[in-house]
Amino acid sequence: MENQMQGRRLFSRRLIQSEVNRCVIFFPFMYVSEFFEFQEGRFFFMDVIDSLGKVWTVLTKFHTHEVIGNYVSIDWPQFSNEKGLKPNDEITLIARSLQEGGNGGPQHEFKVLIKRKIRLFGQDIWGKVMV
Numbered sequence: 001m002e003n004q005m006q007g008r009r010l011f012s013r014r015l016i017q018s019e020v021n022r023c024v025i026f027f028p029f030m031y032v033s034e035f036f037e038f039q040e041g042r043f044f045f046m047d048v049i050d051s052l053g054k055v056w057t058v059l060t061k062f063h064t065h066e067v068i069g070n071y072v073s074i075d076w077p078q079f080s081n082e083k084g085l086k087p088n089d090e091i092t093l094i095a096r097s098l099q100e101g102g103n104g105g106p107q108h109e110f111k112v113l114i115k116r117k118i119r120l121f122g123q124d125i126w127g128k129v130m131v
Contacts, residue, residue, distance in 0.1 A: 009034065009035070010092055010093060010095065011032055011035075012090060012091060012092035012113075013031070013091060015085060015088065015089045015090075017087045020085055020086060020087050023075065023079075023081065024075050024076070024080075026073050026074075027072045027074070028068070028069065028070070029070035032072050035095060035108060036108070038070055039062055040063070040070075043060070044059075045057050045059060046058050046108050046109075047109040048076075049096065049111045051114070051128060051129075052130070056078070056112075059074070059075040060073065060075070082131070083114060083129060083131050084129075085114070086116065088116075089114055089116050090116075090126070091113075092113040092114075093112055094112075094113065095110055096109040114128065114129035115127065116129050
């Protein structure tokens with residue numbers, strides 16, 4: 001599976017409990033800098049496509065924090081609740097396209113993959129969440 005990801009433009013991380021509780025995911029700006037131009041306080045919409053092909057529009061915002069620096073938040077309450085996201089789920093966003101948005105700015109579209117670790121016959125196995 002890892003070889004299929006080589007050469008693709010993506011970013012990923014594992015969810016923590018506070019992100020699951022708030023239905024949001026945070027990425028340090030350095031993880032996403034090739035996709036977005038940082039503008040503190042700017043909100044924009046981003047389309048994510050799940051494993052079933054459904055398109056979800058999520059709210060994304062740039063933030064600055066004096067200790068942790070620049071970061072991006074993706075607010076996705078409906079997506080999070082319908083997918084049943086849990087702490088330690090691995091979220092991977094793969095760039096699909098870059099188009100001109102209605103306001104002249106870039107419109108980003110990403111495929112979202114969700115992996116969850118399960119224990120099977122004493123072994124940890126990562127599987128795709130297909131809900």
